[in-house]
Each structure stands twice: as C-alpha cells, then as structure tokens.
Amino acid sequence: EDIPLLAHYFLNIYSNKMGKKFSRIPSSQMEKMLNYHWPGNVRELENVIERGAILSSCPLFKVPPLGEEHHDLPAEQGRATLRENERRHILWALDKTGWKVRGKGGAAELLGIPASTLAFRMKKVGIQRPEK
Numbered sequence: 001e002d003i004p005l006l007a008h009y010f011l012n013i014y015s016n017k018m019g020k021k022f023s024r025i026p027s028s029q030m031e032k033m034l035n036y037h038w039p040g041n042v043r044e045l046e047n048v049i050e051r052g053a054i055l056s057s058c059p060l061f062k063v064p065p066l067g068e069e070h071h072d073l074p075a076e077q078g079r080a081t082l083r084e085n086e087r088r089h090i091l092w093a094l095d096k097t098g099w100k101v102r103g104k105g106g107a108a109e110l111l112g113i114p115a116s117t118l119a120f121r122m123k124k125v126g127i128q129r130p131e132k
Contacts, residue, residue, distance in 0.1 A: 010049035023059040087125040
C-alpha cells in the first residue's frame with residue numbers, strides 16, 4: 001500500500017531535478033509497480049522512478065522494465081565501474097535514437113541532459129560515432 005505514495009514522492013523529487021513535469025503516473029504503470037515483488041525494497045523503487053523519469057517523455061510517466069533486463073547480463077556486469085555503466089548507458093541511448101545526439105528525439109533528450117553535456121561525456125568515455 002506504500003508503493004503509490006512512495007512512487008509519487010520519488011517522482012516529484014526526480015522530475016523537479018530534471019526539470020520535467022509529469023501530470024500523473026498512469027494506472028497501467030502503477031499496476032506494474034504494484035504487481036512487482038520489489039526485492040530491492042524502497043531503494044529499488046527509487047531507482048526505478050529515477051530511471052523512468054529520465055527515460056519518459058512528459059506529461060506521462062512510464063515505468064521502465066522491472067528486473068527482467070538484469071537476468072541476461074553476465075555476472076561481471078554487476079561489478080562494472082561507474083564509467084563503464086555510463087558508457088553502456090550512453091551507447092544504449094545512441095542506439096535507440098539512431099546515433100542522433102541533439103534535437104527532438106535525440107539521445108540527449110532521451111537521457112534528460114543537455115546535448116553539450118552528452119557530447120562531453122561521450123568524449124570522456126571514448127565514444128565516437130561509427131563510420132557508415
């Protein structure tokens with residue numbers, strides 16, 4: 001019974017941090033969270049809400065996949081450095097957007113960061129656009 005209250009609390013925090021305005025969490029998305037067993041408890045819920053706020057387009061919040069994305073990862077990936085995780089996440093966003101970095105539908109928008117920040121981080125972790 002605490003999940004809706006906590007979800008809205010965390011969504012308020014992360015939407016304010018990212019400058020996004022979500023009108024609500026749709027009932028279908030809340031149902032996904034209510035049906036999940038939450039092995040990581042409140043911390044996992046907070047992380048899911050943060051990830052959802054990053055990936056969702058306003059005004060509706062969308063819950064990212066719960067738990068299943070981790071089942072097919074090798075055990076060593078759980079021990080990846082922050083830099084490796086950042087690199088993987090940026091590559092995921094670039095792949096999702098067809099390597100479009102800036103503008104509407106670009107990786108920067110998907111990640112919820114300015115395009116200049118994404119360009120800096122790409123350089124920092126050694127990501128370059130592949131040759132066509």
